[in-house]
Amino acid sequence: MTGKLKVGVVSANWGMRAHLPAWHATGGAEVVAVCTARRETAEAAARDFGVARPYWDAFAMCADPDLDIIDIGTRPDLRMPMVLAALEHGKHVFASANFAPDLTSARRMRDAARAAGTVCALDSVFAWQAAHRQVKRLVETGTAGTPFAVNARLHISHFATPTAGGSGWRWFGVKKHGASAMRNLGTHSLHLLTWLLGPVEAVVGQTMIARKKWVFDDGTSMRPEVDDTAQLLLRFASGAMGTLALGWSSPGKSGWQMEISGQAMTLMTRDDQGFACGPRLELLGAGNGDTLQPLQIDPDLAEPAGLFFSDTPAIPQIYDIAPALQQMLRAIREGGVAVPDFEAAFHVEAILDAALRSSETGQWASVLRD
Numbered sequence: 001m002t003g004k005l006k007v008g009v010v011s012a013n014w015g016m017r018a019h020l021p022a023w024h025a026t027g028g029a030e031v032v033a034v035c036t037a038r039r040e041t042a043e044a045a046a047r048d049f050g051v052a053r054p055y056w057d058a059f060a061m062c063a064d065p066d067l068d069i070i071d072i073g074t075r076p077d078l079r080m081p082m083v084l085a086a087l088e089h090g091k092h093v094f095a096s097a098n099f100a101p102d103l104t105s106a107r108r109m110r111d112a113a114r115a116a117g118t119v120c121a122l123d124s125v126f127a128w129q130a131a132h133r134q135v136k137r138l139v140e141t142g143t144a145g146t147p148f149a150v151n152a153r154l155h156i157s158h159f160a161t162p163t164a165g166g167s168g169w170r171w172f173g174v175k176k177h178g179a180s181a182m183r184n185l186g187t188h189s190l191h192l193l194t195w196l197l198g199p200v201e202a203v204v205g206q207t208m209i210a211r212k213k214w215v216f217d218d219g220t221s222m223r224p225e226v227d228d229t230a231q232l233l234l235r236f237a238s239g240a241m242g243t244l245a246l247g248w249s250s251p252g253k254s255g256w257q258m259e260i261s262g263q264a265m266t267l268m269t270r271d272d273q274g275f276a277c278g279p280r281l282e283l284l285g286a287g288n289g290d291t292l293q294p295l296q297i298d299p300d301l302a303e304p305a306g307l308f309f310s311d312t313p314a315i316p317q318i319y320d321i322a323p324a325l326q327q328m329l330r331a332i333r334e335g336g337v338a339v340p341d342f343e344a345a346f347h348v349e350a351i352l353d354a355a356l357r358s359s360e361t362g363q364w365a366s367v368l369r370d
Contacts, residue, residue, distance in 0.1 A: 005092075005329060008033035008053075008061045010082060011073030012045035017314075019071055019094075019123070020049055022321035025307050028329045029069065035061045062086040068332075069094060073123075075171060076101045076178030083109050087116040092332055094325070097124035097187045099345040101178025103368070106349035113342040121328045121338030122345050125320040126192035128327075129278035131269045133301045135260065136196055138267060138285070145263030147197055147238075152258040153245035154185045156274045159214050159228060160249050167216035173224035182207055182230035183352055185246040188276075190348045191340045193244070196260065197236050199347060202364045204233040205355025211249040232355050235364070256281075268292055278320040 007029050009015040016034060023029045035055035036042040042054035055061040062070055062085040070086040071094040072079055079095060086093050093113070099122060100106035113120040126132055138144040158165045159172070172179040182205070194200060207227035215221045228249040234242040256276035259268045265287040271280045284292040304323045313319065328338040337343075350368045358365035 005029045005068040005332065006033075006066060007031045007069045007071055008035065008055070008064065008067045009051075009071040009073065010035045010058050010061070011071075012036045012041055013073075015071060015073040016045055016049045016051075018318055018321060019073065019325075020051075021309075021313060021315075022318045022325055023071075025309050025318070025322040026326045026329055027306065027308055028333075029325070031071075033061055033064065033067060058082045059085050062091060063089050065089075068092060072096065076105075076183075077176060080105045080109055084112050087112045087118065087120075090116065090118060092118045092328070093120045094328065095120070095122055095345075097122050097191070098179060098184050099187065099342075100349055101176075103349050103353040106346050107370075110342045110346040119328055119331045119338055120342040121324065122191070122340050122342075123321060123324065124188050124191040124340055125278075125317070125324045126188055126276060127195045127339055128320050128323040129269075129276065129281050130297045130301045131278070131281040131283035132192060132196070134283055134295070134297045135267050135269065137298065137301070138265065139196060139260075139262065142264075144260070144265040144267055144285075147260050147262045148240050149261040150193060150197060150234075150240065150242040150258065152189055152193060152242070152256075153254070154189055154256050154276070155245070155247040155250040155254045156185070157250050157253040158248045159211060159224070160251055160253075162215045162217045165214075165216070167218045167220060170214075170216065170220075170222060173214055173222055173226060175225040180207075180226035180230075181228045181246050181248040182232075182355065183226075185248060186230065186232070186244065186352055186355075187348055189244055189246065190351055191344060192258070193234070193242060194344065194347060194351075195340065197238060197240050197242070199237045199369070200234050200351050200367050201237045202235040202366050203351055203354045203358055204364055205358040206231050207356075207359050210247075214249075230355075232351075234351075266292065267295075277316050279316050 033053040039056045046054035069092045207230040229247045232244040255272040257270040268284045354365040
């Protein structure tokens with residue numbers, strides 16, 4: 001397969017502002033189509049972002065024979081039919097991180113991806129941040145020793161103040177749409193933890209709605225139906241154990257922190273400005289009882305070859321998304337799988353499903369493997 005692959009993006013918001021420049025930074029793909037729910041918004045997005053073809057019917061875009069990849073950034077409860085349509089037409093798929101509203105939907109998309117044989121990936125990109133890839137290298141080379149424990153937390157203030165999220169994020173609080181602090185923040189965190197430490201076999205989960213009312217910047221308010229705070233106790237198949245604390249309505253955003261204890265080293269990554277973002281992510285480590293100190297990141301991980309940014313991205317997460325897309329394109333051209341792929345997505349959904357079951361019983365719940 002030669003030449004640039006052609007991408008159609010479902011989403012004029014994050015898809016155009018973050019994914020489009022990340023696709024173009026790879027040098028191997030070009031966004032040529034954009035789809036929104038209405039003709040006027042699709043045509044406006046195409047005009048504003050220099051995209052050739054506007055669509056206001058996602059299924060028509062999925063059927064376009066000129067497109068190689070469909071990038072689907074819709075809500076979890078709307079996503080599955082679009083993913084299935086794209087796969088039926090033999091497209092490669094890049095989907096939003098909160099993969100599905102439930103395990104049944106996750107299984108259908110995972111099975112459809114298996115049948116299609118195309119490359120499918122998620123924009124859960126913590127694994128593509130340089131500090132986390134350095135952690136992976138230190139674990140795989142044995143430098144850190146065998147990991148036996150991990151403690152991670154992700155606390156942001158998205159729904160803590162009227163201006164943090166804004167009224168456009170109201171749908172996050174409606175249960176049927178498939179979002180929650182555990183599902184959204186947990187998805188990103190668990191994709192990283194399982195990439196580093198392997199599959200989870202059992203979990204204890206606890207959730208709550210700590211902030212009973214959300215007030216938005218337009219003066220409206222709502223009572224959320226979904227958890228804004230969650231904690232998970234994890235048992236990995238490797239024998240390692242872990243904890244994960246999540247919250248998206250914290251009064252102060254303490255951000256991301258992960259600490260992995262290996263037999264030879266303790267490794268920590270942190271970003272106290274909010275949702276973990278690669279350019280801000282610090283890496284620390286130590287062994288022999290020493291105090292944690294900043295660690296160097298290998299140059300090939302700090303600045304991946306083959307990525308070209310025309311200027312400093314307005315959205316810093318583009319630096320994280322671009323290497324994930326680059327690896328997806330490599331898998332399409334040379335063979336292999338994306339990181340994370342739909343198999344990993346199903347496993348994370350199975351962990352979340354077990355956590356929800358555990359929250360109802362107060363007992364350990366086994367993670368489904370099939």
